[in-house]
Amino acid sequence: MMALQGKVAVVTGAAQGLGKGFAEILLQNGAKVALLDINEKAGKELETQFNEAYGADRTHFYPVDVSSDQQFKDAFQKILSKFGQVDIFCNNAGIINEKQWEKTVSINLCGVVRGTYLALEHMKKENGGQGGVIVNVASLAGLGPLAQTPIYTATKFGVVGFTRALALASEVANYGVRINAMCPAFVRTPLIDSFNSEEQIGQFMGLADFTRSLMEKFPSLEVEEVSKGLLLLVKDDSLNGACLAMMRDGAGLVSFPKEIPKTPVAL
Ligand SMILES: NC(=O)C1=CN([C@@H]2O[C@H](COP(=O)(O)OP(=O)(O)OC[C@H]3O[C@@H](n4cnc5c(N)ncnc54)[C@H](O)[C@@H]3O)[C@@H](O)[C@H]2O)C=CC1
Numbered sequence: 664m665m666a667l668q669g670k671v672a673v674v675t676g677a678a679q680g681l682g683k684g685f686a687e688i689l690l691q692n693g694a695k696v697a698l699l700d701i702n703e704k705a706g707k708e709l710e711t712q713f714n715e716a717y718g719a720d721r722t723h724f725y726p727v728d729v730s731s732d733q734q735f736k737d738a739f740q741k742i743l744s745k746f747g748q749v750d751i752f753c754n755n756a757g758i759i760n761e762k763q764w765e766k767t768v769s770i771n772l773c774g775v776v777r778g779t780y781l782a783l784e785h786m787k788k789e790n791g792g793q794g795g796v797i798v799n800v801a802s803l804a805g806l807g808p809l810a811q812t813p814i815y816t817a818t819k820f821g822v823v824g825f826t827r828a829l830a831l832a833s834e835v836a837n838y839g840v841r842i843n844a845m846c847p848a849f850v851r852t853p854l855i856d857s858f859n860s861e862e863q864i865g866q867f868m869g870l871a872d873f874t875r876s877l878m879e880k881f882p883s884l885e886v887e888e889v890s891k892g893l894l895l896l897v898k899d900d901s902l903n904g905a906c907l908a909m910m911r912d913g914a915g916l917v918s919f920p921k922e923i924p925k926t927p928v929a930l
Pocket residue numbers: 675676677678679680681682699700701702727728729730755756757758770800801802803846847848849850851852853854855
């Protein structure tokens with residue numbers, strides 16, 4: 664198991680919700696944490712709160728829009744200057760917006776790719792790196808479709824596929840970096856009310872009742888529960904290419920079929 668004492672972690676979308684919970688559990692386990700978020704006010708407030716709670720200079724906030732290549736790269740350089748290294752990188756920032764769908768793709772998928780590649784270039788042994796672990800936050804909607812949010816679903820399937828492919832590349836090329844995905848069901852954060860918002864859901868507002876039925880089938884998790892899942896994926900150094908599915912009735916590592924299950928058809 665990876666010891667976190669003295670390790671340096673980066674969490675995107677850290678100002679609230681799951682990212683805040685992930686940052687806190689990493690601090691509680693001895694890591695230093697760089698908080699990245701587009702919400703500067705909330706990020707600075709959280710930096711103060713965490714430094715008071717866990718010790719001065721254990722946390723630093725960096726205002727970053729993960730859809731901006733330059734902002735992400737600039738922040739990463741500042742993090743290396745301040746902390747000297749990055750051992751853990753959690754790509755968590757994400758939105759639901761089916762109307763501004765290119766924005767959703769740029770944040771949820773492209774933002775994860777940007778963060779992953781920044782971390783990998785720094786961590787991989789062939790570049791003189793010390794190795795490390797990257798956790799990409801997908802969703803259960805990256806394993807099973809959410810009818811009301813086809814674009815959000817597409818981005819989360821993309822995060823799962825990208826994470827699994829890069830984990831395999833890391834294994835084959837011996838990068839010394841583990842890359843895993845988190846696939847939680849509904850979690851009690853501000854994001855969960857998106858399905859009621861015409862501004863975010865647009866043409867799919869009529870499917871709100873279907874989502875409500877799904878929320879009965881998959882009752883909401885608490886941030887604290889999901890944060891324990893993050894800690895597992897970070898600490899268990901046997902896990903690479905793992906997808907942790909998390910639902911109220913329990914969590915488990917997804918077993919992807921070696922063969923594609925199919926029903927034969929006559930062509
Ligand atoms: N809440 C839920 O039910 C579930 C959420 N997830 C995923 O977990 C991640 C976090 O979601 P929540 O904490 O629930 O959402 P949230 O809306 O509470 O927090 C998201 C955070 O990301 C930040 N953010 C948004 N756009 C950004 C950008 N362009 N650059 C940097 N930061 C940005 C926001 O300012 C906010 O602090 C997302 O990727 C989401 O898809 C996955 C499964 C379930």
